[in-house]
Amino acid sequence: MISKIKSKLYDSSKIDWGNLLFTKNKLWAIMLPLIIEQLLNSFMGMMDTTMVARVGDAAVSAVSLADSINTLVIQVFAALATGGTIVCSQYLGQGDRKNANKAAAQVALTVLAISLVISVFCITLRVPLLHLIFGQTDPKVMEYAVSYFLITSFSFPFFALFQAGSAFFRAGGNSRYPMTVSLISNCLNIAGNAVLIFGFKMGVAGAAFSTLFSRIFCFVVIYASLRRPKQDIVIRNYFAIRPDLKMINRILMIGVPSGIENGMFQFGKLAIQSSVSTLTAVQMSAEAMTVIFENLNGIAGIGTGIAMMTVVGQTIGAGRKEEAKYYIVKMSVYAELLIIISCTAVYLLAKPVLLISGLSTGAVNLSMYMLGWISVIKPIVWTCAFVPAYGMRSAGDVKFTMVVSTLVMWLCRVVLATVLIRAFSFGPMAVWIGMMTDWTIRGIIYIHRFMSGAWLRHKVI
Numbered sequence: 001m002i003s004k005i006k007s008k009l010y011d012s013s014k015i016d017w018g019n020l021l022f023t024k025n026k027l028w029a030i031m032l033p034l035i036i037e038q039l040l041n042s043f044m045g046m047m048d049t050t051m052v053a054r055v056g057d058a059a060v061s062a063v064s065l066a067d068s069i070n071t072l073v074i075q076v077f078a079a080l081a082t083g084g085t086i087v088c089s090q091y092l093g094q095g096d097r098k099n100a101n102k103a104a105a106q107v108a109l110t111v112l113a114i115s116l117v118i119s120v121f122c123i124t125l126r127v128p129l130l131h132l133i134f135g136q137t138d139p140k141v142m143e144y145a146v147s148y149f150l151i152t153s154f155s156f157p158f159f160a161l162f163q164a165g166s167a168f169f170r171a172g173g174n175s176r177y178p179m180t181v182s183l184i185s186n187c188l189n190i191a192g193n194a195v196l197i198f199g200f201k202m203g204v205a206g207a208a209f210s211t212l213f214s215r216i217f218c219f220v221v222i223y224a225s226l227r228r229p230k231q232d233i234v235i236r237n238y239f240a241i242r243p244d245l246k247m248i249n250r251i252l253m254i255g256v257p258s259g260i261e262n263g264m265f266q267f268g269k270l271a272i273q274s275s276v277s278t279l280t281a282v283q284m285s286a287e288a289m290t291v292i293f294e295n296l297n298g299i300a301g302i303g304t305g306i307a308m309m310t311v312v313g314q315t316i317g318a319g320r321k322e323e324a325k326y327y328i329v330k331m332s333v334y335a336e337l338l339i340i341i342s343c344t345a346v347y348l349l350a351k352p353v354l355l356i357s358g359l360s361t362g363a364v365n366l367s368m369y370m371l372g373w374i375s376v377i378k379p380i381v382w383t384c385a386f387v388p389a390y391g392m393r394s395a396g397d398v399k400f401t402m403v404v405s406t407l408v409m410w411l412c413r414v415v416l417a418t419v420l421i422r423a424f425s426f427g428p429m430a431v432w433i434g435m436m437t438d439w440t441i442r443g444i445i446y447i448h449r450f451m452s453g454a455w456l457r458h459k460v461i
Helices: 002-009 024-053 057-094 097-124 126-134 139-153 156-171 176-199 204-225 245-276 281-317 321-357 361-394 398-422 429-452
Strands: none
Touching: 002 321, 002 429, 024 057, 024 176, 024 204, 024 281, 024 321, 057 097, 057 126, 057 139, 057 156, 057 204, 057 245, 057 281, 057 361, 097 126, 097 139, 097 156, 097 245, 126 139, 126 245, 139 204, 156 176, 156 204, 156 281, 176 204, 245 281, 245 398, 245 429, 281 321, 281 361, 321 361, 361 398, 361 429, 398 429
16 A cells, blocks of 8 residues: 555656665754754744743733744745755755855855845834834834834844855755754853843843844854865855856746745735734734744754755756655655654643743633644644645745745635634634645645646756
């Protein structure tokens, strides 16, 4: 039975099993640091919010609102880094380090230019932007949100360049070093929170400054390290980099659709957050904490997907299409097992964390109710909805995933959440009803796409 299923997913007779590009040990060597990094980032985000929650429900709600926009911006940067990862991975799969390094330099230049423009825009228009999206929210929440958003907007270029730099290491299969840098940065961020929030009584501004300083640290370390000659991708002479429009266009052909996909996804979340902002402070704080837990229980699967971009990118670059299919299937199985473990562990961990955070009893109970539903549904449908798409994007199939992601996001999540909250007073559970519907439909579409093989009919380099 299992062999029949495998035969429909990939042709094993076309795979050189004695000469696989990535052995099982090598796969885990790439995956584990990424999973650990993503878990640490989410855990630190949870600790960050828990610290802010000690300031009050209004403070944690404000950070949640501002971070809705921050996440939108960060996802655009991540998409540009994704374009660079795929292009660099495929060049490395061909054994062409020269063009891989050239592509990396152009990614860094492009990310710098775009992030500076976005940072200036957000700093200048922070107040009207927040009022446009969250105008009906509590005045105290808005005051905190404006302060937090101003400070974190200064960090955008540093974070964008760090993401791009980390992607260069991962494209060559070195995911351990970015994990180490991220770990140190997160520890600095938490320590900074403790000092600035509680020691200097700076509240949400303290959390924002701590984030800014930790992102500057990441940027400095990662770009100093990229100068070292004994690695797959090396960038030196940063000030000598000049635009190469042909290479930039190649990167943007992957990065722009991914950026639109991520951007529309986050715009959808902002539209949802706009409805959430009409709820009570207790409901908003419960939703904010639930979002953190949901991010945490899915992060191991996302880490596997990010690793898949390197693996499939290099495999496609080497011309091994059936092997690429095999890795997508194998790594999706790993992701599913990790999702089951993560959902169970996070649900058991959630109640103690919520009680420690100091949230009201109503917020704790509501958050646990929503998380219970998530922990049951997510292992059933989430993996198919997200993980295989990372591999398909690595082959250049970015426009299809962009269209599917955007349509399903808006037609399921946004419409359902908006109608159920505003018309039927469902409360924050409406957000998760829309999200679970999204996961289910998206998974069905992506599995059909993978089985059809249409995602392999693209050329990146």
